[in-house]
Amino acid sequence: MKVEMHMHTSEISPCAAVRAIEGVREYKKASYNGIVITDHFNDYVLNGFIGSDREKVARFLTGYEMAKEQGEELGITVFFGIETCLLGAQNDFLLYGLQPEFLYEYPKLYSLSIKELHQVVGEAGGIVVQAHPYRGYCTIEDPKYLDGVEVYNGNPRHNSRNHLAKDFAKHYPHLIETSGSDYHQLSDLASGGMIFPRELHTETELKEALLARDYELIQ
Ligand SMILES: [Zn+2]
Numbered sequence: 064m065k066v067e068m069h070m071h072t073s074e075i076s077p078c079a080a081v082r083a084i085e086g087v088r089e090y091k092k093a094s095y096n097g098i099v100i101t102d103h104f105n106d107y108v109l110n111g112f113i114g115s116d117r118e119k120v121a122r123f124l125t126g127y128e129m130a131k132e133q134g135e136e137l138g139i140t141v142f143f144g145i146e147t148c149l150l151g152a153q154n155d156f157l158l159y160g161l162q163p164e165f166l167y168e169y170p171k172l173y174s175l176s177i178k179e180l181h182q183v184v185g186e187a188g189g190i191v192v193q194a195h196p197y198r199g200y201c202t203i204e205d206p207k208y209l210d211g212v213e214v215y216n217g218n219p220r221h222n223s224r225n226h227l228a229k230d231f232a233k234h235y236p237h238l239i240e241t242s243g244s245d246y247h248q249l250s251d252l253a254s255g256g257m258i259f260p261r262e263l264h265t266e267t268e269l270k271e272a273l274l275a276r277d278y279e280l281i282q
């Protein structure tokens with residue numbers, strides 16, 4: 064099963080240019096079997112929405128929901144994910160294995176410290192993967208608060224210095240390695256992702272396959 068691990072929708076991520084349903088169609092055409100929607104969940108995005116915390120979270124989830132609906136129509140599995148950035152810092156973290164409802168409990172997830180983030184995500188059955196840690200504006204976090212590192216980020220508009228991320232992950236055996244396209248534009252299609260030897264249906268199964276290192280990276 065070929066899965067895009069890092070995709071944005073233009074409905075939610077201000078930096079993205081492709082609508083949820085269009086993105087799903089593109090991945091279907093590119094013969095992927097799954098996509099994780101990882102829209103940006105940070106203060107900038109959430110402050111741009113109106114209403115209560117609950118309403119803001121509901122709005123945030125619409126990108127994922129539209130993608131999921133389109134995926135069901137086309138026969139491509141859409142998983143829920145998050146890319147968050149914590150207040151006062153520029154590092155990005157991909158969260159896998161969570162249910163969308165998790166955000167109603169933590170509508171201000173981005174105000175946590177990395178230590179707290181790792182704790183609450185873990186308690187909810189998810190994992191924390193630092194995205195593109197060697198981009199110019201990023202710094203690698205303390206690996207004790209990480210479950211994995213995105214060692215391959217295919218986005219062509221950034222120099223993610225993937226080889227450094229790979230070297231880092233090798234030094235910490237508990238860290239899993241992931242690959243994703245960081246899809247924002249049509250031209251980002253299928254520049255990364257992961258191949259799992261079996262069919263995965265839920266966020267939990269995806270997380271378990273990740274932790275079991277039962278995959279190959281597209282890089
Ligand atoms: Zn973005």
Ligand SMILES: [Zn+2]
Binds near residue numbers: 069071146245246
């Ligand atoms: Zn991203």
